[in-house]
Every structure is written in C-alpha cells, then in structure tokens.
Amino acid sequence: MASKVELVVEVKSPAEKLWTAMRESTELFPKIFPEQYKSIETVEGDGKSAGTVRLIKYTEVHVHSGVPMVTFAKEKVEVADDEKKVVSYSVVDGELVSFYKNFRVTVQVTDKGADGGGAVVNWTMDFDKASDEVPEPDVIKETAAKTLHDLDDYLLKN
Incomplete structure (x- = not known):
C-alpha cells in the first residue's frame, strides 16, 4: 500500500544558497557530515541531472532496532529542476530496497519571503512497505x- x-x-539560509549546497551534496555532505556519510559518488550521469545514479555509503545508521543497519543506498535522480529548485530521486539498490518498494524522495526549496529571509524546504517521501x-x-x-x-x-x- 502506498504511503507518504x-x-x-x-x-x-537563503533558498538559492541552500539549493546550491544540496545540488553539491555529492562533494559537500561527506565533508560536513562525516558522522553520517562515508562517501557519495556518481556512478552514472553527470551527478546533477535526471538519470544520474549516485552510490551513497553511510556510517552506521540504524533504521529500527532489530532491523539491519543501512550501509549503502544507490539512488537515481528522476527530476532535477534548478529553476523550480526541486529534485526527486528513487532508491534503486541497498538495504532500504528490501524494506520499502518504490522508495522515492522529493525535495523542493522555496523562498520564505520576498526579503530573502530564509527558505522553506518541502521534503516528501513516497514508499510502499515490502510487508506489514x-x-x-x-x-x-x-x-x-x-x-x-x-x-x-x-x-x-560559511
């Protein structure tokens, strides 16, 4: 059953600055979040546009007690729209695939106000559980x- x-x-942070950092997450996240990401590498595509596949290696992340930890995920970028500041990707390999089918995350960044006073991030996860x-x-x-x-x-x- 589909869930959201x-x-x-x-x-x-201004929306443009946050969006730019998110688009540079392949290089940036392992540097600034070493406790979470061992490495992120582009295995297909240019690293930013639709069709790109990234391999993310995590440090020890426990999904749920009794459930094996997540060590890696391969994600495929489905949508990448710099103008609208929206990116969407599906997890295509890794431990999460055995728990959730059709696991997709969409992130959109919008300006909070006309004065550039911050941003709002809408993060949505669509998924189907593999079992109850x-x-x-x-x-x-x-x-x-x-x-x-x-x-x-x-x-x-910074």
Whole structure:
C-alpha cells in the first residue's frame, strides 16, 4: 500500500544558497557530515541531472532496532529542476530496497519571503512497505530534518 511522509523545514539560509549546497551534496555532505556519510559518488550521469545514479555509503545508521543497519543506498535522480529548485530521486539498490518498494524522495526549496529571509524546504517521501512488519520510516524523516537543520547551520557560518 502506498504511503507518504511529509516534512516541512524552515531554514535561515537563503533558498538559492541552500539549493546550491544540496545540488553539491555529492562533494559537500561527506565533508560536513562525516558522522553520517562515508562517501557519495556518481556512478552514472553527470551527478546533477535526471538519470544520474549516485552510490551513497553511510556510517552506521540504524533504521529500527532489530532491523539491519543501512550501509549503502544507490539512488537515481528522476527530476532535477534548478529553476523550480526541486529534485526527486528513487532508491534503486541497498538495504532500504528490501524494506520499502518504490522508495522515492522529493525535495523542493522555496523562498520564505520576498526579503530573502530564509527558505522553506518541502521534503516528501513516497514508499510502499515490502510487508506489514516493516516499520514506518520515522528515522529517515528525523535524519532528513536533522540534516537540513545542520546544513543550514553550516551555511550560516560559511
């Protein structure tokens, strides 16, 4: 059964600055979040446009007690629109694939106000559980929220 999880995060960084950092996450995230990402590499495509496939190697991330930790994920970029500041990708390989079918995340960044006073990030996860025993992906949502807030803090200092 298809499920959807939504998250709205307000940040202080301007939308353009946050969007640029997110688009450079292949290089940036392992540098600024070494506790979360071992490495991110582009295995197909140019690293930014639709059709790109990235291999993400995580440090120890536990999805749920009793469930094996997630060590890697391969994600395929489905939509990449710099004008609208929206990116969407599907997880095509890794431990998550055994728990969730059709796992897709869409992120859109919009200006909070006309004065450039921050941005709003709309993060949506669409997924189908592989079985009823699979836990809700709350940890993934919490991790996304933390990553967005930490990225905002990093951008405000740099």
